[in-house]
Amino acid sequence: MNRWPHIVIVLACCALSACAEQAPESLPSPGGSWTAKPTVRPTMIRPARILNSAEKLDFWSGFAFFRDPWITPPVTTTDRDGLGPYFNAQSCVACHRGGGRGDSLFNTPETLATVVRLPRDSLYGEQLQPMATFADGGATAVSVTAYHAGEGRLLAASERRDVTLPDKSTIELNQPRFQIDANHAGHSLDAFSVRIAPALLGMGLLESISLAQIEALEDPDDRDGDGISGRIHWVQDPVGDRRAGRYGWKAEQASVRSQTAAAFAQDIGISNPVYRYQNCAAGQTACFEQLDGNDEVEGVEIVTPLFDRVVYFTAHIAPPTAGAMTPRVQRGWKTFRKVGCDGCHTPSFNVDVTTRDGETMSEQIWPYTDLLLHDMGDELADTLGSGDASASEWRTPPLWGLGRALKINPKTGLLHDGRARTITEAIAWHGGEADSSRQHFFALSATDREALVAYVLAL
Numbered sequence: 001m002n003r004w005p006h007i008v009i010v011l012a013c014c015a016l017s018a019c020a021e022q023a024p025e026s027l028p029s030p031g032g033s034w035t036a037k038p039t040v041r042p043t044m045i046r047p048a049r050i051l052n053s054a055e056k057l058d059f060w061s062g063f064a065f066f067r068d069p070w071i072t073p074p075v076t077t078t079d080r081d082g083l084g085p086y087f088n089a090q091s092c093v094a095c096h097r098g099g100g101r102g103d104s105l106f107n108t109p110e111t112l113a114t115v116v117r118l119p120r121d122s123l124y125g126e127q128l129q130p131m132a133t134f135a136d137g138g139a140t141a142v143s144v145t146a147y148h149a150g151e152g153r154l155l156a157a158s159e160r161r162d163v164t165l166p167d168k169s170t171i172e173l174n175q176p177r178f179q180i181d182a183n184h185a186g187h188s189l190d191a192f193s194v195r196i197a198p199a200l201l202g203m204g205l206l207e208s209i210s211l212a213q214i215e216a217l218e219d220p221d222d223r224d225g226d227g228i229s230g231r232i233h234w235v236q237d238p239v240g241d242r243r244a245g246r247y248g249w250k251a252e253q254a255s256v257r258s259q260t261a262a263a264f265a266q267d268i269g270i271s272n273p274v275y276r277y278q279n280c281a282a283g284q285t286a287c288f289e290q291l292d293g294n295d296e297v298e299g300v301e302i303v304t305p306l307f308d309r310v311v312y313f314t315a316h317i318a319p320p321t322a323g324a325m326t327p328r329v330q331r332g333w334k335t336f337r338k339v340g341c342d343g344c345h346t347p348s349f350n351v352d353v354t355t356r357d358g359e360t361m362s363e364q365i366w367p368y369t370d371l372l373l374h375d376m377g378d379e380l381a382d383t384l385g386s387g388d389a390s391a392s393e394w395r396t397p398p399l400w401g402l403g404r405a406l407k408i409n410p411k412t413g414l415l416h417d418g419r420a421r422t423i424t425e426a427i428a429w430h431g432g433e434a435d436s437s438r439q440h441f442f443a444l445s446a447t448d449r450e451a452l453v454a455y456v457l458a459l
Contacts, residue, residue, distance in 0.1 A: 082293025332455025377431025
């Protein structure tokens with residue numbers, strides 16, 4: 001396995017409102033030397049431009065295991081068996097279409113890309129899996145994939161809710177109403193959290209941001225009085241010490257490796273070098289009785305060399321080039337900072353990158369996130385927290401490549417559960433620490449609101 005390009009964060013850039021008075025003539029390259037020009041194909045899967053030829057071979061080798069479906073054991077092709085016993089999808093790409101965001105349950109009722117997180121001590125374990133490789137007695141229906149129905153499924157409905165702005169215009173919101181149709185009667189699931197699959201670009205760059213820089217952005221007690229009190233979500237790394245969470249809607253995973261491993265274990269039911277177990281909850285006797293696809297030597301269903309290729313692939317998906325700095329986008333650049341969006345969506349970090357030739361150069365990456373948890377208010381709260389994150393706390397999602405992601409998959413939705421159909425709707429849902437920015441956005445002229453949206457779509 002070839003080495004990863006070495007990246008060290010040396011300094012977090014201050015918000016651009018403090019760094020410069022004038023908007024730049026063009027939008028910067030989001031991933032610095034990693035940035036790749038998008039293809040005409042509807043995909044975000046492009047290797048980081050900094051990779052050499054051998055590293056790109058590793059990237060595409062990992063992509064094969066990201067793309068191709070897993071199957072039930074036993075089979076002669078042992079590299080790809082081990083699906084389930086319970087699972088959400090047969091492959092990674094089934095949820096992350098083209099490496100981008102998943103389908104919203106409000107647009108695609110049978111989507112695989114929206115999952116339900118549960119309390120760890122629930123009857124079903126920490127995630128609800130709608131499909132199974134076997135009939136467990138509590139579920140006899142057959143899914144569209146010809147597998148058995150699993151633990152249950154999530155049903156989604158919505159109620160219209162209008163928000164009237166100071167200029168008398170209206171934003172129409174969909175208030176989500178979720179219900180779990182469980183396949184085992186008598187077991188209520190009142191506490192749960194709905195999550196849509198996010199885009200995967202630039203994950204290796206996010207991991208390279210030093211802890212010191214993330215800590216510098218923390219303000220848990222709101223000492224500066226700006227109403228924003230972001231904090232690190234400290235999590236137990238499954239293969240190491242307590243670390244700062246960076247991935248997932250609640251910053252539940254600290255590294256690309258642990259995030260990839262959790263997805264294999266929970267979403268596809270594939271045991272791996274990090275999570276070596278089958279995804280059966282205590283009491284699911286029939287689940288434990290199913291055949292596994294474990295390697296005879298390593299004792300897991302995806303062995304370390306193949307797993308490492310998927311991790312390498314996931315870590316090196318390049319952010320796409322930004323859009324054009326049109327007059328409208330330039331106006332949005334100023335408005336984004338004026339209303340305080342950059343208080344959480346930190347625009348950039350200065351980085352040192354080691355090139356293919358082993359030389360070091362300094363540049364900036366532009367992810368538009370602080371990787372911190374923020375209380376977003378009751379309107380965005382689920383009924384279940386995660387680790388030290390409360391039900392209303394969410395990690396600031398990166399904004400780079402968002403416009404490209406929406407073009408690739410028009411059936412996706414915004415926010416953690418896909419409820420928002422547009423960026424305007426997503427902003428209208430921002431409460432808690434973001435309420436001040438929301439109110440400033442509402443007070444803008446229609447022209448300025450449209451400019452801000454255009455800017456975000458261009459990032």
